[in-house]
Amino acid sequence: MVKKYTNFLQFVSFLIAFLVWTPKIQAQCAGTDAQKIICDIENPVNQSISLFALLGGTPTPGGTWTDTNNLRGLNPATGMLNAQLISSGGTYQYTYTVTAAGCTVNKATVTLIIGAYSGIGTEATICNDRGEYNLFTVFNSAVMGPHSNGTWRDSAGQIVRSTFTVPKVQVKTTYNFTYTVPPVLECETAPLTSAVEVTVVRKPEAGTPSNKDLCGTTDLGPYTNFDLHDLLSGEDMGGRWSGPGITLPGDHSVNLQQLFNASGPGEYMYTYTVFAVPNQNICQNDVETVIITLEKRLDFTGAKLEVDSDICEDKITTASYTAKITQGPQMIPNGEYEVQYNITGPTVASATVKANFTNGVLVFPLNSNYFRQIGTFSVAVTSIIATAGKKLCTNIIGNLSDDLVISPLPRLDGAVLTTTPVCQNQPATVQISNASLLTNGNYRITYNLTGDNVVTGRTVNIAVSGGNANFVIPASLNVKSGSSAITITSITDITNPTPQCSNVANVKGNQGINPLPDGSTVVVQVENFCFGEPVLVNVSGLGNLTDVTLSYTLSGDNASVLQMVALAVANGKATFVIPQELLLNTGASVIIARNLKNNTTLCDVNLNNVLDTFIINTIPNAPLSVSPQEFCKVERAVIANLTPRGAQYKWYSSATSTTPLASTYVLKSEQLYLRETSAANCTSAPTLVSVVVNDTPAPTLNSGGENFCGLKNPTIADLSKATNVSSTVAWYDAENNGNLLASTTVLKDKVTYYGFDLSTVTDCISDNYLGVTVSLFDCNPEEYTFFIPDGFSPNGDNVNDTFRIPDIEFLYPDYTLEIFNRYGNVMFKGNKNKPNWDGKNSEAAGFGDGIAPNGVYFYVVNFNKDNRRPQQGRLYLNR
Structure with a gap:
C-alpha cells in the first residue's frame, strides 16, 4: 500500500x-x-x-x-x-x-x-489430506507477500504458527486467521493487520484395506454373498468396486463359492474407487485394492504309501530305502510339494522333504540312518502341502502310513523247554520260555524226540510273545509211558512273507508220560431218600488214588447229562451229594459212573457197568391255600385258634424254620407257615398263611369336648359327638368290665366315662380306650334367664324350705354368696358346693339357737365371671 x-x-x-x-x-x-x-x-x-x-x-x-x-x-x-x-x-x-x-x-x-507491510489476504480452499499448510500462501502474491516479522492469530485471538496443521474434517470447514506486523513509526503509528480465510474440504476415503485368505474347498460356505466392504475400514460408501464377479456399478458383494467353482484357486483383486467432487480440483479420487486368495484343499484319502523294503538284520549295513506316495481318487496336480513324515519305532524321528508329484506319484528317499536296528518302523506322512501358495487349506491326509520291518535272525540262545507230564495217548504241550532274543511273531521249528518215544525231523509252527511260545506233541507220539527227550534243531521266522529269516538251534527238554488210572474195581452205592433231601453217593474201590474226578449220568425217573464231581479219596473211598436240580422227580433212578480221572496226574479212564439204583420217596403235598385268618386284638387269640387243626399240622414263623410254634403262642398280624408231615416222616413244603389281628384306635376327644353346660342336660350322645368317631363310640362306666351306657344317659359332673370305638369294617372293639372326666359348668349366661328369689319359708314343709339361686352353679360356677341381717352380721356364706341357706346362722355365734327370725335379710352375690359386678339385694324370710 x-x-x-x-x-x-x-x-x-x-x-x-x-x-x-x-x-x-x-x-x-x-x-x-x-x-x-x-x-x-x-x-x-x-x-x-x-x-x-x-x-x-x-x-x-x-x-x-x-x-x-x-x-x-x-x-x-x-x-x-x-x-x-x-x-x-x-x-x-x-x-x-x-x-x-x-x-x-x-x-x-x-x-x-x-514501512511495515502486512500483505493482501485472500481465501484458499484445500483438501484435508494436506497435512500442513503454509498460511503465507493465502496472500495475493501478484502484488507482494507480507513482511515476515508479523504474528499469526486464529479466530479466537490465540497466537498460532504460520504452518497450519490441516485437520481431518468430515465436513467442509472454514478457518479465519489474521496476520499483524509491527509499525515503523516513520510510516505508520499502529500495527498493520491482514485477514486470510482457509476452507478445508474432506478428501474422499476409500478406507484402509485388508486382504482375505481362504481355503476355497472348506471355508466358502459363509461367503456366497461376501460384502467386499468387510475388507475395508473407514471407507466412504457410494464408491465403485471393480473386479471378478462385479457386473453392475453398484455391486459390492461377490459369491466366492461360485467364483471358486467357476475359476478355481488363485488371487482375486478388487479395486474400490471413491470419487472426488466433480469439477473441483481440490481433492483427488481415492483408490484402494484388496486381494482375496482362494486355495484348493487336496484330498489324499485313498492314497497309498509304500516303503521299500523289509530286510533281515544281516542286510542293515547295505540297505537303502525309498517311499512312494500314489494318489487316491482325487487327482493331485503336478508340481513340487513339501512332505512331512514321522518315523516311530526303535527310532523316533521327523523329517521334511521336497519332491515332485508327477502323474499322481511322488517318490522320496528315506535316510538309511533312521533304520540301523532291528524292529518295526512305522513311517507316517503327516502333511503334504504344495510349496507354492499360502498354505490356507489343511489337506486331508487320511491314513498314509506303512511299516518297514527289519527282522532279526531268530535265535533260541538261552531258551528253555518246559513240559508238563501227560497221560498215555494224550497230546503234550511244550512251553518255550526265556527266548528273549525272539521278537513277537510266528516261527517254524524242527524238533526230534528220543527215549521211550522216538521221532526225527518233525516241524511245527509256533507263536512267540514276550519270549514265550508253545507247541504240541501229538498224542500219536506219546503212546508209551515214561520219558522222552525233545531237541529243537532249527527255527525260521514266518511272521512276514518276505523276508523269512532262518537260523540253527540246539534247545533241549524232557517230556514225562503218566499211566492211566485203574477203574476196574470202582463201585457206587446210593440209599433211598425223601424228595428234596440231599442224596448221598458212596464210591469205593479207588485203590491208592487220593484226588479224583468222577463223571456220571442219571437215568430212570430222573435223567441227566454228564456230570462231574471232584472227590477227596481216603482208604479207597469217597462220597458226594447229587445236586438237587438233577432230582426233580420221585421214583426209581439209576446212577451210572462213566469216567474216573486222577486229579494228580490228570489221567482218566472210562468206566464200564459201574451203577446203582435208588428210590426218592414222595413227600406230602403242601396244605391247601388257607384264607387269611382274622382276629380282634382284644380276643388274645393263640396258635390253637388257627385252622386246620391236628397233630400232622405244624405252624412255623418262617419258610425255613424247623421248630414249630407253641400252641400258646399269642397271635399278631404276621405271616405264618403251615406244614404237613406224612407217615413216612416226610414234611411238606410250607403254605403261607396270613394272620391278621385287627385293632381299632381308641377314640380321640375334640378340644374342650369334656366341657358341657348342665342346664342343657347333656347325655352320652352329646359326649359321643365330642369325639372323632361320634357314630361308633361306645361308653362304659368303668374301664374293665364296666356297664355299657345308653346314649340317653344324662352326664354327671366330675364323673369319668370310658369310650371304646367299634370298627364297622372289622367288628372289633378298640383295645385301648378314651377316658373323659365331664365338667357341666361350661354355660353362657346370656343364653339363659337368670333371677334371684326374693324370699323363702324354712318351716319344714318341704316347700321352699331353703334359699337357693336357681342354676347359678352352672352359669357362674365360681360364684360366692353372703347373706346379712339388718345389723350387718353375716348369717351365711355359700358357693356351688354350699348353695342352699336353710335360714340358720351358720357363720356367727351369739344368736340363740341360731335360727334366724322372720324378717328382711340382705344378700351380696359375687359372680366372679366375665367381670360382672357383684349384685346386692334383699330377701324375706317367713317361717
Missing part, C-alpha cells in the same frame, strides 16, 4: 533526518550520505531502486556496494536494490565504496527506512 506524509510529525522527522545526514559539501569520490523513506513498499517501483542515484554530492561511478544488514535484493556492482525482497519493515544501510586514487572520502552510506 502507498504511504504518504499525512501529518506534520512525519514531515518534521524527515526534515531533521535530512539536515543531520546531509554532508558538508566537499570534494569526495563516494559522494555524500543519503536517506530515503519508503512507506509504500508494495509499489512495484520499489523492486528496482538505484542506490547510486540516491547518493548526494558527486559520487564517482565504478565503486562497489555492501549491505550492512546482509539482506537479499542488492546487486553490489550496480547498486540496484529490490526492496521488496527485504522481509520486514525497518531501517537498513547500504555503503558505497570507491577505491580510486586521490579520493578524499571513499565511502558513503545510503539509509533506507521501509
